Amino acid sequence: MGETSADAVAPAGGVGPAGPLTPEAEAAKLLPFLASGARADLQAAAAKHVLALTGSGPGRALLAGQAALLRALVDLAVAPAPAPASDAARALVNLAADPGLHDPLLAAEPGLPARLLGRALDPQWPCAEEAAAALANLSREPAPCAALMAALVAAAPGESGLEQLVLALCTPGYNARAPLHYLGPVLSNLSQRPAARAFLLDPDRCVVQRLLPLTQYPDSTVRRGGVVGTLRNCCFEHRHHEWLLGPKVDILPFLLLPLAGPEDFSEEEMERLPVDLQYLPPDKQREPDPDIRKMLIEAIMLLTATASGRQQVRDQGAYLILRELHSWEPEPHVRVTCEKLIQVLIGDEPEHGMENLLEVQVPEDVEQQLQQLDRQEQEQCEREQQERELAPEPRAEGAAPT
Numbered sequence: 001m002g003e004t005s006a007d008a009v010a011p012a013g014g015v016g017p018a019g020p021l022t023p024e025a026e027a028a029k030l031l032p033f034l035a036s037g038a039r040a041d042l043q044a045a046a047a048k049h050v051l052a053l054t055g056s057g058p059g060r061a062l063l064a065g066q067a068a069l070l071r072a073l074v075d076l077a078v079a080p081a082p083a084p085a086s087d088a089a090r091a092l093v094n095l096a097a098d099p100g101l102h103d104p105l106l107a108a109e110p111g112l113p114a115r116l117l118g119r120a121l122d123p124q125w126p127c128a129e130e131a132a133a134a135l136a137n138l139s140r141e142p143a144p145c146a147a148l149m150a151a152l153v154a155a156a157p158g159e160s161g162l163e164q165l166v167l168a169l170c171t172p173g174y175n176a177r178a179p180l181h182y183l184g185p186v187l188s189n190l191s192q193r194p195a196a197r198a199f200l201l202d203p204d205r206c207v208v209q210r211l212l213p214l215t216q217y218p219d220s221t222v223r224r225g226g227v228v229g230t231l232r233n234c235c236f237e238h239r240h241h242e243w244l245l246g247p248k249v250d251i252l253p254f255l256l257l258p259l260a261g262p263e264d265f266s267e268e269e270m271e272r273l274p275v276d277l278q279y280l281p282p283d284k285q286r287e288p289d290p291d292i293r294k295m296l297i298e299a300i301m302l303l304t305a306t307a308s309g310r311q312q313v314r315d316q317g318a319y320l321i322l323r324e325l326h327s328w329e330p331e332p333h334v335r336v337t338c339e340k341l342i343q344v345l346i347g348d349e350p351e352h353g354m355e356n357l358l359e360v361q362v363p364e365d366v367e368q369q370l371q372q373l374d375r376q377e378q379e380q381c382e383r384e385q386q387e388r389e390l391a392p393e394p395r396a397e398g399a400a401p402t
Contacts (some may be wrong), residue, residue, distance in 0.1 A: 027053070027062055027063060027066050027069060030046045033045065034046045034047065034050070034069065034072040034073060034076055035072050036072075036079070040083065043084050047086075047088040048087050050069075050073060051088075051091040054091045054094035055094060060100075060101055063101075070109065073091060074092065077092050077131075078115050078116070086126075089130035089134065092116075092134045093137060095134075096134045097137045102144050105138075106147065113138060113144060113147045113150075113151045114148075114151035116138075117135065117148065117151050118155070120132040120183065121155075125177075127178070128175050129181070133182040135148060135186050139185075139189035145192070149190060162187075162200075162207075163205075165183060165190075166211070169183040169187060170211065179219075179220065181223040182222060183223075184222055184226020184227050184229075185229070186226070187226055187230050188229030188233065191234060197234055201234055201240045208231070211227050215227060215228055225289065228299070232299040232302065236302060238309075241305070241308070241309045244303065245309060252274070252313060252318065253274040255296050256296075256316075256318060257277060258286065258292070259293060260321050261280075262280055262281065262282045262283065262284040269317070286325070293329075293334050294333065294337050297334070300313060300341060304344050310345065318345065319342065319346065326342065
């Protein structure tokens with residue numbers, strides 16, 4: 001969730017007997033109006049004023065030094081009705097979007113991840129989406145992500161709080177007043193941690209299978225991207241590749257289908273594709289978000305880390321989908337990623353002892369050369385993008401020059 005803003009409405013004047021107050025003093029004056037027990041209209045005005053401050057870098061920096069105000073803001077953001085929690089929750093989204101404020105937020109309220117989690121997973125809470133968005137922003141950094149993981153463990157003793165999070169993400173209408181799309185990025189951030197991947201990849205829980213249909217979720221790029229990011233992170237665990245590619249999960253068609261267009265393959269080629277990718281309708285659209293397309297390709301690339309994985313991906317006709325994607329792909333950085341995967345699929349197999357690409361130890365000088373090539377590819381992509389953007393519009397045939 002991006003930064004939100006509101007017109008500043010100060011609940012009290014900013015000029016005292018000795019003249020204008022400093023910004024710090026002005027911010028401190030808001031504290032009594034945010035506190036529990038203040039009149040609801042004054043709380044609402046103070047929260048709106050704080051929300052306006054969080055819409056700018058200087059405003060966020062000003063609030064970073066106000067620990068008591070941050071605690072009061074958190075209290076108001078999670079307070080039960082009839083407290084005006086919405087603007088306070090939106091202000092927390094903006095504050096959490098700034099990594100430089102994570103330490104001040106957690107110092108002011110160490111229980112912030114747990115409190116936001118409780119509200120995000122409350123099916124009756126009207127501001128649950130804002131709570132989820134604040135968690136998504138916080139959990140991008142290692143320390144808050146670890147605190148959130150600890151909160152999930154503590155939230156459901158004897159069970160996994162991750163189970164409740166996945167349930168909320170995968171259940172339509174879990175909260176009738178909040179869509180909870182931002183639980184997708186929360187789960188993606190958590191899946192960077194080994195403990196979360198262990199839960200997601202537990203064969204007895206069938207969590208991955210519940211997530212797979214969301215790679216095609218039509219109503220939210222945020223939710224789709226979060227789920228695809230989660231699946232990509234799970235694909236780093238090469239010990240589970242056989243299970244992921246096998247019939248109990250069958251992950252590959254779910255990764256390929258968003259990359260497929262309406263191409264009409266020959267009968268021989270069609271038979272090489274999984275059933276779900278055969279005879280797609282002529283109005284089939286590819287995933288519209290380039291970052292999600294790139295993550296889908298990266299997930300498939302990870303699945304080709306082992307010799308058996310490469311063979312399974314080849315056998316399911318992935319090359320055909322990627323070939324057509326490469327011809328269509330308008331974004332240079334995505335096209336380069338697609339090219340790398342195609343080279344893995346059509347190239348020669350690595351020599352004996354180097355079959356697992358995730359375990360190969362690359363010499364330092366070779367790694368530096370590869371990094372240099374990556375930088376050169378990125379620069380070439382940027383040049384191509386600029387050339388397209390600066391190219392003159394084509395003139396209609398016969399039109400006179402102006």
